[in-house]
Amino acid sequence: MPSGSERDxxxxxxxxxxxELTMAQAYFEHGMTAPASxxxxxxxxxxxxxxxxxxxxxxxxxxxxSFRFTESELDYLAGSGQLSRAFVERLSRLRFSGExxxxxxxxxxxxxxxxxxxxAPLPEAQLVETRLIxxxxxxxxxxxxxxxxxxxxQGRKLIDFGLRRAHGAEAGLFAARAAYxxxxxxxxxxQAGARFDIPSYGTMAHSFIQAHEDExxxxxxxxxxxxxxxxxxxxxxxxxxAAEKVVALSSRLRDRGIAIKAVRIDSGDLGAHARKVxxxxxxxxxxxxxIVASSGLDERSIDLLVRSGSPIDMFAPGTHVVTSADTPxxxxxxxxxxxxxxxxxxxxxGKVTYPGRKQVSRILDATGQIVSDTLHLQDERGPxxxxxxxxxxxxxxxxxxxxLTDVRRRAAESIVSLPLRLRALDPGPPPPLALSSQIExxxxxxxxxxx
Amino acid sequence: MPSGSERDxxxxxxxxxxxELTMAQAYFEHGMTAPASxxxxxxxxxxxxxxxxxxxxxxxxxxxxSFRFTESELDYLAGSGQLSRAFVERLSRLRFSGExxxxxxxxxxxxxxxxxxxxAPLPEAQLVETRLIxxxxxxxxxxxxxxxxxxxxQGRKLIDFGLRRAHGAEAGLFAARAAYxxxxxxxxxxQAGARFDIPSYGTMAHSFIQAHEDExxxxxxxxxxxxxxxxxxxxxxxxxxAAEKVVALSSRLRDRGIAIKAVRIDSGDLGAHARKVxxxxxxxxxxxxxIVASSGLDERSIDLLVRSGSPIDMFAPGTHVVTSADTPxxxxxxxxxxxxxxxxxxxxxGKVTYPGRKQVSRILDATGQIVSDTLHLQDERGPxxxxxxxxxxxxxxxxxxxxLTDVRRRAAESIVSLPLRLRALDPGPPPPLALSSQIExxxxxxxxxxx
Numbered sequence: 001m002p003s004g005s006e007r008d009x010x011x012x013x014x015x016x017x018x019x020e021l022t023m024a025q026a027y028f029e030h031g032m033t034a035p036a037s038x039x040x041x042x043x044x045x046x047x048x049x050x051x052x053x054x055x056x057x058x059x060x061x062x063x064x065x066s067f068r069f070t071e072s073e074l075d076y077l078a079g080s081g082q083l084s085r086a087f088v089e090r091l092s093r094l095r096f097s098g099e100x101x102x103x104x105x106x107x108x109x110x111x112x113x114x115x116x117x118x119x120a121p122l123p124e125a126q127l128v129e130t131r132l133i134x135x136x137x138x139x140x141x142x143x144x145x146x147x148x149x150x151x152x153x154q155g156r157k158l159i160d161f162g163l164r165r166a167h168g169a170e171a172g173l174f175a176a177r178a179a180y181x182x183x184x185x186x187x188x189x190x191q192a193g194a195r196f197d198i199p200s201y202g203t204m205a206h207s208f209i210q211a212h213e214d215e216x217x218x219x220x221x222x223x224x225x226x227x228x229x230x231x232x233x234x235x236x237x238x239x240x241x242a243a244e245k246v247v248a249l250s251s252r253l254r255d256r257g258i259a260i261k262a263v264r265i266d267s268g269d270l271g272a273h274a275r276k277v278x279x280x281x282x283x284x285x286x287x288x289x290x291i292v293a294s295s296g297l298d299e300r301s302i303d304l305l306v307r308s309g310s311p312i313d314m315f316a317p318g319t320h321v322v323t324s325a326d327t328p329x330x331x332x333x334x335x336x337x338x339x340x341x342x343x344x345x346x347x348x349x350g351k352v353t354y355p356g357r358k359q360v361s362r363i364l365d366a367t368g369q370i371v372s373d374t375l376h377l378q379d380e381r382g383p384x385x386x387x388x389x390x391x392x393x394x395x396x397x398x399x400x401x402x403x404l405t406d407v408r409r410r411a412a413e414s415i416v417s418l419p420l421r422l423r424a425l426d427p428g429p430p431p432p433l434a435l436s437s438q439i440e441x442x443x444x445x446x447x448x449x450x451x
Numbered sequence: 452m453p454s455g456s457e458r459d460x461x462x463x464x465x466x467x468x469x470x471e472l473t474m475a476q477a478y479f480e481h482g483m484t485a486p487a488s489x490x491x492x493x494x495x496x497x498x499x500x501x502x503x504x505x506x507x508x509x510x511x512x513x514x515x516x517s518f519r520f521t522e523s524e525l526d527y528l529a530g531s532g533q534l535s536r537a538f539v540e541r542l543s544r545l546r547f548s549g550e551x552x553x554x555x556x557x558x559x560x561x562x563x564x565x566x567x568x569x570x571a572p573l574p575e576a577q578l579v580e581t582r583l584i585x586x587x588x589x590x591x592x593x594x595x596x597x598x599x600x601x602x603x604x605q606g607r608k609l610i611d612f613g614l615r616r617a618h619g620a621e622a623g624l625f626a627a628r629a630a631y632x633x634x635x636x637x638x639x640x641x642q643a644g645a646r647f648d649i650p651s652y653g654t655m656a657h658s659f660i661q662a663h664e665d666e667x668x669x670x671x672x673x674x675x676x677x678x679x680x681x682x683x684x685x686x687x688x689x690x691x692x693a694a695e696k697v698v699a700l701s702s703r704l705r706d707r708g709i710a711i712k713a714v715r716i717d718s719g720d721l722g723a724h725a726r727k728v729x730x731x732x733x734x735x736x737x738x739x740x741x742i743v744a745s746s747g748l749d750e751r752s753i754d755l756l757v758r759s760g761s762p763i764d765m766f767a768p769g770t771h772v773v774t775s776a777d778t779p780x781x782x783x784x785x786x787x788x789x790x791x792x793x794x795x796x797x798x799x800x801g802k803v804t805y806p807g808r809k810q811v812s813r814i815l816d817a818t819g820q821i822v823s824d825t826l827h828l829q830d831e832r833g834p835x836x837x838x839x840x841x842x843x844x845x846x847x848x849x850x851x852x853x854x855l856t857d858v859r860r861r862a863a864e865s866i867v868s869l870p871l872r873l874r875a876l877d878p879g880p881p882p883p884l885a886l887s888s889q890i891e892x893x894x895x896x897x898x899x900x901x902x
Binding site (some may be wrong): 012015016017018021023026029030032036038073082126129131133138161163164168169171172174189194195200201202203204206207208210211213221225226229235236238267319323324325328329330332334335336342344345346347350 | 461463465466467468469470471472473474476477478480481483487489524527528531533573577580581582584585586588589592612614615616617618619620621622623624625626639640641642644645646651652653654655656657658659661662664672673675676677680686687688689718719770774775776779780781783785786787790793795796797798800801
């Protein structure tokens with residue numbers, strides 16, 4: 001899973017589309033190795049997204065720094081019958097030597113704003129296309145979804161429970177990271193906890209209750225084994241009856257110095273159950289015992305629960321966040337914007353790209369809220385503060401990797417800079433994106449005649 | 452990415468939810484290591500699915516056979532503060548020693564039918580839960596989506612173009628495999644081609660055209676470099692104008708012994724463009740040049756294109772298939788059905804499970820169409836042919852891994868056994884699922900009193 005290293009002779013270099021190889025061979029054969037700039041951006045925001053949160057840059061830079069084909073991969077390519085020997089030999093020496101500009105992870109952004117710009121000899125910049133999109137698209141997708149959940153939860157704790165229904169291991173790992181960046185408090189995913197130092201949470205499944213012939217015995221055994229982490233799942237048979245058992249158990253446990261931390265409800269009408277359970281716990285003197293809710297949660301259901309005053313202290317969404325279920329992809333692209341100093345266009349219907357190496361500058365008002373963004377050429381001065389930073393030169397990072405907690409703080413600050421209409425679950429229109437005069441000049445018909 | 456081995460001290464064993472560790476520690480401490488049986492099933496089919504196709508078993512068995520924690524993982528767990536030393540020591544020796552029954556990959560199935568049953572000492576069976584679901588859920592999700600696309604394409608070729616928007620590397624890899632199982636002809640994903648011996652396809656992106664100042668020159672250079680694989684992307688500026696350039700180029704290339712194989716259209720109204728391009732190619736004597744279409748394709752858009760007679764020879768769907776975009780998850784579960792010989796229940800609202808170790812038997816009619824399925828206990832004899840086979844004993848496979856082309860053939864046969872109403876894009880009701888008398892007896896209220 002870790003990008004940037006190899007296992008069993010498998011690196012991340014083969015994570016490409018066949019056409020990148022066929023194109024790169026043609027580029028080498030025809031001497032087309034001048035610098036090319038590609039920009040990665042999202043063409044339009046999904047219906048229910050007022051903003052996106054950039055994420056995944058750390059893994060993208062890992063990938064670029066360690067890009068190389070292994071011996072067994074080169075053997076496979078040489079034997080595929082689709083590529084020349086000379087080209088495969090060239091691939092064996094190929095490393096990524098380019099420059100990268102990017103939005104810092106955690107930055108809020110909008111449609112048509114580049115989040116990464118790669119400048120490198122054309123074949124290099126082309127060969128890394130697919131994995132770069134694959135890494136940046138997914139974490140950005142999940143951070144953007146998770147940010148909505150964080151807004152809906154209005155300060156209640158959030159834990160990612162999504163690994164089982166994530167699309168493979170890497171999706172589970174990176175979704176936990178992206179959700180944490182967006183403001184989640186932790187994850188049930190142990191590998192994500194280990195790799196990214198994200199707090200990990202978890203206590204028991206229904207199977208734990210079912211494996212015992214008696215529900216109260218199951219509760220007690222768990223409490224004795226994990227006295228500092230007593231969170232009891234109470235909906236296996238009858239939620240309120242189980243809450244009564246928790247009350248009865250609590251005094252026996254108190255005598256042994258064990259405090260029950262919380263109960264978890266995982267089915268039915270979570271709000272109604274939470275109210276009844278809260279009343280039972282309170283009547284039993286367990287005001288300090290929290291209520292955790294899980295089961296099919298997303299920002300809409302959490303919003304309803306929060307706004308109706310449900311006494312739920314922690315939410316554990318899973319599937320809907322790690323798959324971004326309402327919109328499981330973004331309409332993103334990695335497009336050539338300049339080759340050998342010549343700005344490049346594309347006029348395909350519905351898929352027009354802006355030419356030239358671009359920067360985004362952002363104007364904030366006196367209260368720190370976003371007023372507008374401007375898309376301008378890298379060498380132009382834009383109004384406001386430029387968002388893209390130079391993060392890699394000559395194939396190597398020019399800064400130390402950011403701490404994940406710092407990225408998380410940046411995301412929180414970026415979300416606070418969004419006008420309220422964009423933070424709503426049904427968002428209003430995005431801030432205006434102005435085009436600089438130089439970009440407008442490049443877009444004029446005389447400049448974009450069909451070659 | 453490969454499951455079942457390790458890289459940088461990272462195995463697949465930590466791909467679990469924290470609660471599996473806390474439960475397992477309690478099981479060991481309280482001597483609960485008797486055999487437990489868990490079954491993995493889908494609670495209900497999504498709205499637009501008349502059937503599902505089981506996939507991912509090969510990777511699930513790889514995972515079980517090689518399950519073990521690495522030294523660095525054990526160190527992490529020991530230092531996490533949430534687990535006892537004695538338990539972590541026990542984990543260091545833990546291997547999967549259980550028995551597995553499963554639907555062969557490629558088998559069509561329906562709601563509430565177990566696709567995998569694991570029987571092992573309780574802690575073992577519990578610790579493998581999350582990764583087993585993660586592996587089987589995703590490939591089943593994608594194979595089931597891809598099967599709909601295959602039905603809609605009515606024999607036209609299909610290539611997976613989805614890696615860039617798949618949810619991480621593993622998702623792209625396994626989606627290519629699952630789509631191939633379901634009947635796709637190949638993939639653009641080079642790593643999937645290498646690992647699973649799936650035919651790989653690809654020629655050029657818009658960037659190839661844009662990097663040249665002249666579109667016709669780009670076409671010619673590509674053809675010279677890849678004379679056996681001349682597929683030209685014609686929608687960068689003006690699709691029909693580019694088709695005319697293809698005609699002009701073809702005679703020059705013919706003189707050099709190079710034949711153009713196909714053109715690709717990647718934007719706009721694909722059907723309308725295909726008709727105009729077909730007419731231009733035919734008028735230019737290029738009746739043998741095929742048309743490939745891509746851009747946001749799914750089973751609905753392919754169905755419309757096919758039924759309206761669009762002259763498209765090959766479709767290349769991507770995002771919508773590899774994310775199963777209309778329904779990016781299945782409501783699946785891995786539930787305890789028996790512990791120490793005692794059948795187990797769960798009554799949580801909307802999440803009831805059937806008790807006991809179960810088998811599914813299927814009745815076909817004289818024409819080979821599915822009539823009904825029956826859910827019965829493993830030791831009961833059901834009507835029809837049993838579907839689950841014993842695939843692992845004592846932690847080791849009891850059969851040689853199936854060839855992927857054989858799995859693909861089985862999927863094709865299983866799809867043909869489905870009544871036509873289930874193969875429709877708007878499917879009719881599933882075949883009846885009967886419960887055996889012994890399961891019904893276990894479900895009676897006297898047997899399922901709340902513990």
